[in-house]
Amino acid sequence: AQSVAQPEDQVNVAEGNPLTVKCTYSVSGNPYLFWYVQYPNRGLQFLLKYITGDNLVKGSYGFEAEFNKSQTSFHLKKPSALVSDSALYFCAVRDGRTYKYIFGTGTRLKVLA
């Protein structure tokens, strides 16, 4: 069955420290993988995507993500967290066969000053 898992409801990190938000997926065909961020009372904003090519993808606001095919993971990372990064982060995947989009349940990132 198609699914996206974000195993952590919340991640707390100190400002300046590296952060990782985890995502694993299960879909058919070659997946398109995305990360989005949602600030309070706002729609989602695109951060980055992986379709093909280099496994390390760089995106907006200094974020990057690493695609790992064998582990079916697409973890979001940032070398140095900012307080302004505090938000809700969603991993999403487009099924390669059905074109359906599946979103994870979201991980709330809290960066502490």
Add this chain to the structure above:
Amino acid sequence: DSGVTQTPKHLITATGQRVTLRCSPRSGDLSVYWYQQSLDQGLQFLIQYYNGEERAKGNILERFSAQQFPDLHSELNLSSLELGDSALYFCASSEPPADEQFFGPGTRLTVL
């Protein structure tokens, strides 16, 4: 501002009623997506249209329907509303093959 507009911003209605949510995609985007976001269900993909044709269907109830018009705007129709339909409804648009979606600000539906 993503360039995607949604109307209305807020909608309050009663059970059993029917409502229509409207979405205008970014200029040039041919794909429109509809999502439902609720506290207990997270973000649920409902349906996608590409240039007027249905392209993918997610967890959309039979009471819900959508369409995309020749000018590419889209409408999501929700009928026989139930209390559980109260949620934030997002529209997004994209231009293949990039497929990153640009989300509108959402319509908050409250069913009383």
